[in-house]
Amino acid sequence: MAETGMELLDELSEYAGLDSFNENALEKELELCGKLGVDVEKLKALKFNALQLAEIRKGIVDKIDYKKYFNPKYAWTEMEELRLEMTQGIDMTKYRNEGFDCLQISQIRQGLAAGIDVSQYAKKEYLADQMREIRHGLLKKPPVPVIFFQDPAFDSMQMREIRKGLEAGIDISGYTSVDIPYMKMRAIRESAEDGLFFDAVQIGKYNAAILDQMHRAYIEKIDISRYVKNHFDAEQLEEIRIGLKEGLPIDNYITDDMRGDAIKEIRIGLENGVDVAQYADVSYGWMQMYEMRLGLEHQIDIVPYAKPLYHADQMREIRLGIEEGLDISKFSTMMYTAKDMRRIREAMLSGTYKAFVEDDSTAKTVFDRTGGTKDSKVLLDSMIANRDLYISFTSDKLLCWLKLPLRSDGLEYTEDVLLAFLFKCNVRKGVDKQEIKKMLANLNHSEKYLVAAGKEAVDGQDGYYEYFFDTENEKEPVILEDGTADLTNIDSLVQVHVGDKIALYHKATKGQDGYNVFGEVKTAKNGKEIPILKGEGFMILNDRVTYVAKWTGALTIKDGNIKIEKILVLPEVKITDKRINFDGVVYVKGDVHSGSEITATSNVIIGGHMESSEIKSGGDVIIKGGATCPIRGGITAKGNVTAKFFEGVTIEGKDISANFFINCKITAKGYIRTYGRAGILYGGHCHSTYGIEVASVGNKNGAKTIINLGVDSALLNEYSELKKSISREEADYKSLAKERDRLQEIGAVDRQIMQWKVKINAAVGVKESKLKELRKKQFYYEEEIKKGSNAQAVVTEVAYAGTVFVIDGIVLRLDNDRKTYDKMIFMSDSKKENIIVLG
Incomplete structure (x- = not known):
């Protein structure tokens, strides 16, 4: 039976996650408040949300006067602040009267509770985030000298980098300037912590991203100094650094006027073993390079679209057409936009685009072959007027049948009349004259005769891989007679040695077009090439089809990726x-x-x-x-x-x-x-x-x-805390955005206002980035909760x-x-x- 006894609930609380925030948070909070003696109907009428109810409940549990904030107009963060003040016995009235907002008051209260000198940051010119950084500095044992970052002109992120540098014991003098953005400060600090010290010239000359790449290269023991001197930007440096780290001959293909994204396409191509020389040209943009790289990885001929005048989206349509085995000549001309190309390609795929092939050798005056006699012409006209009595088609017009009923007018069928009749009925391909002669020699008026046949289209075979290892190595256990399972056949380990052949690619074959008796082409599909194998620990030989292990190890395959470890x-x-x-x-x-x-x-x-x-x-x-x-x-x-x-x-x-x-x-x-x-x-x-x-x-x-x-419960509690963090950040963001909008209306009054405007705008940007990161994390948690529901x-x-x-x-x-x-x-x-x- 279902139990609700407190003893069992206490015993299982570690496993049950009863205090978790979930989709029923509002109902649960109402229920919990009701158990504590609060009028639930009143709570519903006042329309408190779940977080507000949680603060009311916590206030009751903490035995403080929760009625001081029993008002739905208070944000839950304001309720939390008032509750904590009463719980900790700290009177913040003075600071409220001085006009500090809720977030600032929270930072001051936390400092008072920790016993630090809050006078060093309890000032109106500090935002709450700035207060937090100074408070964290004062909390350290021993406290860090916050004087180095007490200037309100520093934003909170700059303050944090200076504080962390002081905590790490490095020389912060090189970057303690309000003119240095916090990202550059971070790059300088982290580099110094790892033993790489930038001089004043480097700090002044290079941006944060380039300094970061220099730092990463230093850690990885890679020399990128000549690229830095040659004015490659950070995006270029990152791709070069990764390429050098992996031992790729990237210098053979790049130039300084290639964007970082273009160098990335070259690097990925080298990693995947394709012939990057076919697209490593500055005349191509990175998106064009991307389409050509994909084509090479999918093992198709990219020559038809490897032209700088094609836009990347046009290249994509041609690439897809080649992969789908279509006749790309129908849409690959540059007169078509990518949208037009897609329409034609999709029509060809769906079979609604028809190409007619006329056999000019049959386009001659066959009427003369009737002999020009009056009877022959009468017979031909009669057959045409009643064609359904004589001719029929089967197998999607691949087969044409003639039936010649006995005529009451005594007219006789001749080969020339029948050929003329077929031509008039548009039968242009596969006419069997020998069969017509045989039919006329032994004519049965009630029998149908096959007189023309088309050719069935034969599709090509798709490319495929022949693997030289068991791709289904994770076998199911064998259930024995006693009901237990034998695990001896479960083994995800496939051992290979250097030089072992692990796979052989069999290329796609071309299809053979067919036709029906009307001469209409029955287009065959060419086999599709499939992408090259990706992963680690193997290479493709020069034949571009043989894959061998680069070293001895254990091979695994997952989602098509092979890994030799x-x-x-x-x-x-x-x-x-x-x-x-x-x-x-x-x-x-x-x-x-x-x-x-x-x-x-x-x-x-x-x-x-x-x-x-x-x-x-x-x-x-x-x-x-x-x-x-x-x-x-x-x-x-x-x-x-x-x-x-x-x-x-x-x-x-x-x-x-x-x-x-x-x-x-x-x-x-x-x-x-x-x-x-x-x-x-x-x-x-x-x-x-x-x-x-x-x-x-x-x-x-x-x-x-x-x-x-x-x-x-751990994940649910993390989710609950994350939701609270998002709510706090949103409240802070709204406050900053409101101030930003106010300053926008004021305009550029004086230098001090301009500096404050820059500071607020920077703080808004930081908050937006942080909220984006938190919401991405929230999505992950919600997906896990959904799966577990x-x-x-x-x-x-x-x-x-x-x-x-x-x-x-x-x-x-x-x-x-x-x-x-x-x-x-x-x-x-x-x-x-x-x-x-x-x-």
Whole structure:
């Protein structure tokens, strides 16, 4: 039965996420306020939002006079400020009377609460963000000398860079000037922290982006000094730096008058192994280069559109036409705009564009071949007037049939009359004169004769890759007779050696056009070339079709990308071995003994058993012999985690699968699954964002098993804090924008006003960038919450008493065993009020 007892809720609060902000935040806050004795109907009537209600609720819990801000006209940030003032016993009346806004007052209060000298920044000329930077400086132990950035002419971001430089102990004198933008300050500071010091000439000469590229090159130990001296801009420098880092012969193809985007297209082309010489020309813009690079990657002939006079969008239409096997001559002339080209191309694809091919050899006066006799002409005219009695077509006009009924007028059919009749009926292709002669020699008036046949179009074959490794290497486990799964065939490891052939490309073939009996062309589709393989650790030979490994390692393929990573192969791992930290794949053929530690940037594969060890993987973890951690140890993976079994193991990963889980603590960002009809999960706690699929959950002895499904409380709390941050930033932005608009109306009065206007405009720009970044993060959180909203537990055998389900914060404890002959589904109802069981 569904429980609401406070003891159970307290016990499960870590897993249930009951204080989370979600789509039902308003209803939950109303409910919580109601439980604290507030008139819910009054709250509804006053139309408080969820954040305002949260402040009222917190005020009641904090036992302060929340009625001082019990007014829907207060923004929730103002409510929060008043609540915190009362909670901390700080009277901010003085500062309110002096005209400080809510955000400024918050910074002053936080300083007072921390016991610092707020007089150093409690001044009207500071914006709230500037106050914050000075406050952070004063909070340091020991405090940083804020005098270096107390000038209100510095914006908050400039203040931050000076403060961080002081905290890092570097010489900030080179960039402590209001005339240096904060981005340049940041580049100078970060470079100095890494040991690269710019002199006054460099600081004055180069912008922030160029200084940043010089810094990155210094860290990567790449010399870009000659490019800097030759006045390449930051975008150009970035592409050159990346190219040099990857060892690409980029100097052979670039010039100083190419934009950074154009150099990028050359760099990417070199990375992907295409012949960039075909487009590495300053006469092309970067978008034109992009279309030509794509064409080369898709293994087509780009010559038809590699002309500077084509616009990039025209190039695109021609490229697509070539890839689709169309006759591009129909639309590739420069007289057509890209829009016109697209219309013609799409018409050709849909079959609505018809090209007629006339056979001039048949365009001669066949009427003379009737002999010019009166009877022949009468017969021909009669046949034409009643053509449906004589002629018919099948197979989409590929076949033409004649039937010659017995005539009552005694006129006789002749070869010349029949040929003339066919011509009059527009039958121009595939006429079989021999068949007509045979027909006339043995004429059956009730029979149809095939007298003309067209030719079926034969489409070309698309290009394809022949792989020399198992592309389906992630096999499904074999379910044994006892209901457990055998994992010996699960192995995502494909080992290759330097020079091994990994793939061979078979090029597309051209189609052969056909025609119908009217001479209309039945256009065949040419086979499409497909893009070149992308990834790391391999190269294309000069034949442009053979792919070989550049080094020995482990090969993986995902979403069409091939990656060959370095591999460390070990017979086993013992506690006496050094801690393993490897950039690549770690493959242990045998066991990983107790006390071992393995860290890998990619997959970790263990052929034997793992006991009480720490495994950290940047990819998947596969343990064919199972894992037990009775003492210590656990598994953390960015990818999936699979083992024969897990006992007492702490596991974090995406999808987590095994024959059985016993007393484990599991956190899955995807699904938790057991294999076969014997799969069981009992004891411990597990959390899965998307749900679980198990045969049995819990056990006969009533082992306490907590199954928490949906988005976890940590993510929801992060989302809640993010929403608050966005709300604060929006309030700050509105305040700044209002001031900006006011100054706009005043106009350029004096120098001081102009400086203030510049400062406000800069602050508005910073806020806009920050809000954009926060909203992008908000979108990610909302997508994860949406995915987790339909989480459910699927049980195909039995759910034992003692199992506790927590779905969307709703708790269901099983007091009795529940068995099924098919499957049971535990899920929250549509209103997220109860857990229902289907099946």
